[in-house]
Amino acid sequence: MRLNKLLFFLLIGLQQSFAQPTVSSIYHGIKKLGVTGTVLYIAAHPDDENTRLITYLANDRLLRTGYLSLTRGDGGQNLIGQEQGIELGLIRTQELLAARRVDGGEQFFTRAYDFGYSKTPTETFKIWDREKILHDVVWVIRTFKPDVVITRFPTTGEGGHGHHTASAILAGEAVKAAADPTRFPEQLALTGGAWRVKRLFWNTFNFGGNSTIREDQLKIDVGGYNSLLGKSYGEIAAQSRSQHKSQGFGVPVSRGEAFEYFKLIDGASASKDIMEGISLDWGARLGSSIIQQQIDSLLLHFNWLDPKASLPGLLNLYQSLEKLEPTSIVTHKKKELKELILAVSGIYLEATSSQLRAVQGDSVQVALLAIDRLGTSVTLERAQVGEFNVVNTATALKLNKPFTVNTKFLVRPSFPISQPYWLQLPMQQGYFVVNDLYLIGKPENEAPLSCTIDLKWGTQVISYQVPVRYKFTDPVKGELQWPLEVVPPVSIQPDELVHLITAANNPIKGHAQVAGMSAQTNLKPELISNKKTKSRVDPLLISSLQKDQLESFDYFLTPKENADTVTLGVSLSNGNRVNTTTTVIRYDHIPPITYFKTASVYTRNFQVKIAGKNIGYIPGAGDKIPDGLKRLGYNITVLDENLLSTISLQQFDAIITGVRAHNTQEWLNKYHEKLMAYVEQGGNYLVQYNTSNQIGPVKAKIGPYPFAITRNRITDQDAAVVFLDPTHPVFNFPNRILPQDFEGWIQERSIYHGLDTAGKLQPLLSMADPDEKPDTGSLLVARYGKGWFTYTGLSLFRQIPAGVPGAYRLLANLLALGNVER
Numbered sequence: 012m013r014l015n016k017l018l019f020f021l022l023i024g025l026q027q028s029f030a031q032p033t034v035s036s037i038y039h040g041i042k043k044l045g046v047t048g049t050v051l052y053i054a055a056h057p058d059d060e061n062t063r064l065i066t067y068l069a070n071d072r073l074l075r076t077g078y079l080s081l082t083r084g085d086g087g088q089n090l091i092g093q094e095q096g097i098e099l100g101l102i103r104t105q106e107l108l109a110a111r112r113v114d115g116g117e118q119f120f121t122r123a124y125d126f127g128y129s130k131t132p133t134e135t136f137k138i139w140d141r142e143k144i145l146h147d148v149v150w151v152i153r154t155f156k157p158d159v160v161i162t163r164f165p166t167t168g169e170g171g172h173g174h175h176t177a178s179a180i181l182a183g184e185a186v187k188a189a190a191d192p193t194r195f196p197e198q199l200a201l202t203g204g205a206w207r208v209k210r211l212f213w214n215t216f217n218f219g220g221n222s223t224i225r226e227d228q229l230k231i232d233v234g235g236y237n238s239l240l241g242k243s244y245g246e247i248a249a250q251s252r253s254q255h256k257s258q259g260f261g262v263p264v265s266r267g268e269a270f271e272y273f274k275l276i277d278g279a280s281a282s283k284d285i286m287e288g289i290s291l292d293w294g295a296r297l298g299s300s301i302i303q304q305q306i307d308s309l310l311l312h313f314n315w316l317d318p319k320a321s322l323p324g325l326l327n328l329y330q331s332l333e334k335l336e337p338t339s340i341v342t343h344k345k346k347e348l349k350e351l352i353l354a355v356s357g358i359y360l361e362a363t364s365s366q367l368r369a370v371q372g373d374s375v376q377v378a379l380l381a382i383d384r385l386g387t388s389v390t391l392e393r394a395q396v397g398e399f400n401v402v403n404t405a406t407a408l409k410l411n412k413p414f415t416v417n418t419k420f421l422v423r424p425s426f427p428i429s430q431p432y433w434l435q436l437p438m439q440q441g442y443f444v445v446n447d448l449y450l451i452g453k454p455e456n457e458a459p460l461s462c463t464i465d466l467k468w469g470t471q472v473i474s475y476q477v478p479v480r481y482k483f484t485d486p487v488k489g490e491l492q493w494p495l496e497v498v499p500p501v502s503i504q505p506d507e508l509v510h511l512i513t514a515a516n517n518p519i520k521g522h523a524q525v526a527g528m529s530a531q532t533n534l535k536p537e538l539i540s541n542k543k544t545k546s547r548v549d550p551l552l553i554s555s556l557q558k559d560q561l562e563s564f565d566y567f568l569t570p571k572e573n574a575d576t577v578t579l580g581v582s583l584s585n586g587n588r589v590n591t592t593t594t595v596i597r598y599d600h601i602p603p604i605t606y607f608k609t610a611s612v613y614t615r616n617f618q619v620k621i622a623g624k625n626i627g628y629i630p631g632a633g634d635k636i637p638d639g640l641k642r643l644g645y646n647i648t649v650l651d652e653n654l655l656s657t658i659s660l661q662q663f664d665a666i667i668t669g670v671r672a673h674n675t676q677e678w679l680n681k682y683h684e685k686l687m688a689y690v691e692q693g694g695n696y697l698v699q700y701n702t703s704n705q706i707g708p709v710k711a712k713i714g715p716y717p718f719a720i721t722r723n724r725i726t727d728q729d730a731a732v733v734f735l736d737p738t739h740p741v742f743n744f745p746n747r748i749l750p751q752d753f754e755g756w757i758q759e760r761s762i763y764h765g766l767d768t769a770g771k772l773q774p775l776l777s778m779a780d781p782d783e784k785p786d787t788g789s790l791l792v793a794r795y796g797k798g799w800f801t802y803t804g805l806s807l808f809r810q811i812p813a814g815v816p817g818a819y820r821l822l823a824n825l826l827a828l829g830n831v832e833r
Contacts, residue, residue, distance in 0.1 A: 039070075040347065045303060047292065047340050051079055052079070053078075062248040063234075063269060064214060068116075069115035070237055070247070074291075078107070090256070092257075104455065113254065119151050121452070122443045124438060127726065134726065139441040149195050150195070150452060162214065186208045190207040209289055212276060214271060229274075229283070230270045232268050233269055235268075249262050332348065358383050362378070362396070363481065364481055369495060370529040371499055382412070390466070391465070430606060432445060433445055464477055501531060503526075504592050506521065510613065522563060522564075525564070526561055530555075530558050533555075536553070536581055537588070538568075539577065544568050578610060591607040594608060622744065626645045628669065629667070630649060631673075632671040632672075632675050634669050634808040639822070640826075660694060663689075670701075687715050690796060692797060693797035693798045695826065695828045698802045699807065702763055716767075716771035718769065721763065724760075725786065728757055729756070732760070734750075735775055736773065741824050751817070752818075753817055755816070772793045774790065799828040799829060801828070
C-alpha cells in the first residue's frame with residue numbers, strides 16, 4: 012500500500028500490517044493517482060537521505076519519490092549491538108525500509124559494499140568496481156524513470172566522505188549514460204529503452220559547520236502542514252530519520268517553514284521549482300485526458316462519510332488503465348489503484364501461517380482469510396498458494412463474514428531458502444555479486460511464498476498477491492505478523508569460529524551443535540578443508556533429530572598450513588548436504604532478519620604470549636573483543652554498573668572498555684575516580700575508541716589527563732606504520748611487535764584518534780593515508796602513579812574477530828603493561 016502507508020504506519024506500527032487505511036489517506040491516495048511525476052534522490056549510505064525533502068515530495072507534491080542508496084551501510088558503526096559488516100548492512104536495510112514506510116518514499120540499492128570510511132572518491136573507486144556500480148545506477152534510473160534526479164552531495168568534496176563524493180560523481184555519469192543507448196545496451200530491452208532525465212540537481216546543505224547554500228539558488232519551503240495527514244512534513248521527517256536507530260540518529264521534530272536549496276547541475280534551467288516545465292497530469296503527459304477527468308471526478312464526488320461510494324469510479328478507472336500501454340507510469344498507478352479499491356471496499360485479505368518458518372522438504376500450514384466488511388458484492392474467483400489452486404469455485408463473499416481456507420503447502424527440498432539475494436553468491440572486494448538483472452536495485456527479497464487471490468466486481472476481475480506471513484500473538488504487543496522464512500532442515504553452529512593453533516591446542520578439538528528445523532534421521536557430520544587439514548568427527552552418525560532439538564558433535568583438526576578454513580556440514584538421509592548456520596537478528600524496531608552463513612571455522616597458527624590472566628571488560632556499544640581474549644586464555648569478567656560499583660578492581664591485570672563505552676554508558680562517569688585509583692595503584696586501563704559526533708558525544712571523563720577525541724582516522728588498512736618509540740614495552744613485552752604485525756589488517760587502520768592536550772600522553776604510532784600528513788593519535792599511552800592508561804583508535808574490534816595475528820599480539824602487549832615491572 013505504498014500510497015497509503017504514511018498514515019497507515021503512523022497509526023499501527025511496523026509489524027502489525029493488517030489495519031485498514033483511514034478515509035483521509037484514501038482521499039490522499041486518489042489525489043496521488045492524478046500526479047505522474049517522479050523524482051529520484053541519490054546518496055551513498057542509509058541516513059544520507061534528506062527525509063524532509065522526501066516527505067514533502069511524496070506527500071505534498073504527490074510525486075513518486077525514490078531514494079537510491081549506493082550501499083547498505085555495511086561499514087558503519089553500530090550503536091545498538093555487535094553486528095558489523097554484512098549483518099549491519101542487513102539491519103540498516105530494514106531501517107531504511109522503515110523510514111520509507113513513514114515518509115512515503117521508495118527504496119533502492121546498488122551492489123556496492125560499504126567498506127568503511129574513505130577520504131576521497133579516488134580511494135573509493137579503487138575498491139568499488141566503478142563501471143559495475145555505474146551500471147546499477149543507470150539501471151535504477153532506466154527502470155524508475157525519474158523526471159528529476161537530486162544528489163545529496165556535490166562532486167567537489169564538500170560532503171567529506173569519499174563515498175559521498177563518489178555517489179555524486181556516479182549520479183552525474185549515470186544521468187548521461189541512461190540517455191545513451193550505446194551505454195549498457197543489454198538493459199534496453201528490459202527497461203523499454205534509454206531514459207532522459209530532465210534535470211539533475213544538487214541539494215545543497217548547511218551542516219557540520221559547512222554551508223553550501225546560497226540565496227541565489229532555487230529554494231523551496233518544505234516545512235508545510237498536511238491537514239489530511241494531521242502532521243507537518245518536519246514532524247513526519249523526524250520520525251522517518253529516527254528509524255536509523257543503529258546509527259543513533261534520533262532527531263528532534265521541526266515545525267514551521269523550512270527551506271531546501273538546489274543547485275542545477277545539468278538540464279533545463281529552473282527558477283521557481285524543481286519540476287518547472289514538466290507535465291505532471293495524464294492529459295498533458297500521456298495524452299490520456301479521460302484518465303485525468305476520471306480522477307478529478309473521483310475527488311470532486313468523494314464522500315467522506317461513505318468512501319465505498321467511490322468504488323464504481325475506481326473500477327471504471329482501472330478498466331481505463333487496462334486499455335493503455337503498460338508503461339512504467341501506468342503499471343505503477345494500477346498497483347496503487349488496486350490497493351485503493353481494496354481500501355474503499357473495506358476488504359481485508361490475509362495469508363498466514365502459525366509456523367515461524369517453512370522448512371525445505373517439509374510442509375507448512377497456510378490459512379487464507381478474505382472479508383468483505385462493507386458488502387461490495389465481490390466474488391472470490393480463485394485462490395492459489397504458490398502453484399497450487401486452493402479455491403477453484405467462485406464464492407460470493409458475504410457481508411462481514413470471514414471466508415477462510417486452510418491448506419498444507421509442501422516445501423520441496425529444492426525450494427530456495429530465504430537468503431537475501433545479494434548474499435547468495437560470494438562477494439567480491441567492494442561489491443556484492445548479483446547476476447539476475449531484475450534483482451538489482453531491489454531493497455530485499457520478494458516473499459518466498461505468496462497467495463494469488465482473484466476478486467471480481469461485476470465483470471471486473473483484479474488479481475492480488477498476498478505474501479504468506481507468520482502470525483502470532485505477543486503477550487505484550489498483541490497480534491504481530493512477521494515475514495515467513497524458508498530454511499534448511501538443520502542448522503550447524505560451531506562453538507568457536509576462530510581456532511588459534513598452540514602447542515597445547517594441536518590437534519584442535521572443537522564442538523558444534525546441530526539444530527533440527529524439522530525431524531531428521533541418519534545425519535552424518537562432515538568436514539571439508541580448503542588446504543587438506545587432517546580432520547575427523549565424533550560421532551559419525553546422529554541417528555535421529557527432532558524438530559527444535561539440539562544434538563552435538565566434536566571435530567578434531569590437525570592443520571598443515573598456518574591458516575585454513577574448514578567447513579562443517581551434515582549429510583541428510585535424502586542425500587542432500589547442509590553446511591549453513593541459520594542466523595536471526597532481532598531488534599524491536601525492525602522485523603526479524605534471517606540469513607545464512609557457511610558453517611566455517613578458521614584455523615590460525617601464530618604465537619601469542621600473554622602476561623596476566625584476569626581481565627575486566629566494560630561493555631560499550633558492542634564488539635567481539637572478549638571472544639578473542641578467551642581464545643588467548645584470559646579469564647574475562649564483564650563489568651556492568653552493579654559489579655563495577657561493588658568489587659575491588661585490583662584483582663584485574665587489566666581493564667578494557669568496549670568500543671564507544673564512554674559514549675553509551677553514562678554511568679561510567681560515576682566511577683572515574685575508582686578507575687583512576689585502580690590505575691594509580693598499579694592497574695592497567697585500556698580504552699578503545701569513542702566518537703566525537705552526534706552518535707554520542709563523550710559525557711564522562713575518560714583518563715587521568717585531559718585529551719581530545721578527533722575525527723582523524725587512517726582508512727588505508729595497508730598504510731605504513733612507524734614506531735615512534737621502538738623500545739617501549741608496548742612493542743616488546745611479552746611479544747616483540749614488528750612492522751609485519753600490521754600486515755593483513757582489514758577495512759581500516761584506525762578511527763577517532765586521540766589528541767594530547769596536556770602533554771602527558773605518549774604517542775607510539777605514526778601513520779598516514781596517501782597524500783596526507785602523518786597522524787600520531789591512534790595509540791596514546793601514559794603512566795599514572797604505578798599504573799598505565801591507554802587510549803587507542805586502532806580498529807582492534809575489526810581485526811580480532813578476523814583473526815589478524817598482529818592485532819592479537821599487540822592487544823596482548825597492551826593488556827600486559829601492568830605486568831611489565833612485576
